Amino acid sequence: MKTLIIISHPEIKDSGTQAFLKGALRNLNGVTWHGLDTKYPDYQIDVAAEQKQLVAADRIIFQFPLYWYSSPALLKQWEDDVLTRNFTQVNQDGRLAGKQLGIVVTLGTAAKNYTVGGSEGVSISELMKPFQAVAKQAGMDFLPPFVVDRFKYQTAQQKAHLLFDYQNYVNNPHPATFKGQQDWVIERLRDKASREGDATRQTLLNLTIDQIEQNEAELASLKDQIEMIKRGDDE
Incomplete structure (x- = not known):
């Protein structure tokens, strides 16, 4: 199985969370780490190259920190440029049909607050609905979002569990x-x-x-x- 991880993080060079997650992939085969902010600092996205990578992958993962209840701007720009109607929609060319779409979202606020009635007033699943809608239009299998809960506050044991769970989410054909x-x-x-x-x-x-x-x-x-x-x- 080939997995393409598309990372959007404006401060990725200073992110301990992203460094940890990248290190977790060191011994996994068939996984590509694709950082948008490093590749396209000027937001000039190579659409043909991006679409080629998507077609070659079996599982596509969007990985990003939660910015005002959504993804960072570059990932949204990438979606607008790369996921054209003809390329994406299953009732047209549908080049993504049958693939899997996953979301890895990192939080600065405790995950327990993202519940109906919690301080954020909305769940992560609700916030990820636009990505689920994209998957539906593309004929893709949408995986339950993978949440990284305040990495810098995690204990060594919690990080060990995170490493295993992340590898499972990225590399396991049947992670759920x-x-x-x-x-x-x-x-x-x-x-x-x-x-x-x-x-x-x-x-x-x-x-x-x-x-x-x-x-x-x-x-x-x-x-x-x-x-x-x-x-x-x-x-």
Whole structure:
């Protein structure tokens, strides 16, 4: 799977959050980090080149800090220039149909405030509705937005969870399902085991894989038993 991450951040060179997220991609294959502010400081966007990258990707992610309940200006300019009606709309040329669209949004205000009744008075899902509408018009599969909640206040443990969750969102073909996450972890462990030079560490990795697969099989069996019981009750 090929993932294109399109980043819009006017102060990206000074952003610890973006540096962390970029570092999280170091060992992932098939992921392209595309910074708009570095590429187009003059806002003169190469439409043909951008469209070519979009066509080559399976998953497209817009990544940005929340600026007044929306994305920074350059990403909006990019949308206006690149996502032309003929190129985008599924009932016309529809070059994006069947692809996935994800959103990674970083917050300076606590995520808990973005709820109906919270201090912001609106949810992140509501704020991301315009992107969801674009995905619908393009015939794309819209992924639930991935929220980075005030990175600079996170503990080491929270950052470790963020690293895993971000990699999963970017690189996992099925990031929203439990089985998809299990299969993705197993695949990554297998890849690491195949490249591990130390025999003891390789053995430990293989044992870990075996345990995860065993747990997965036991869970599937338990689900089957529950379904049988439910069918029996219905009858």
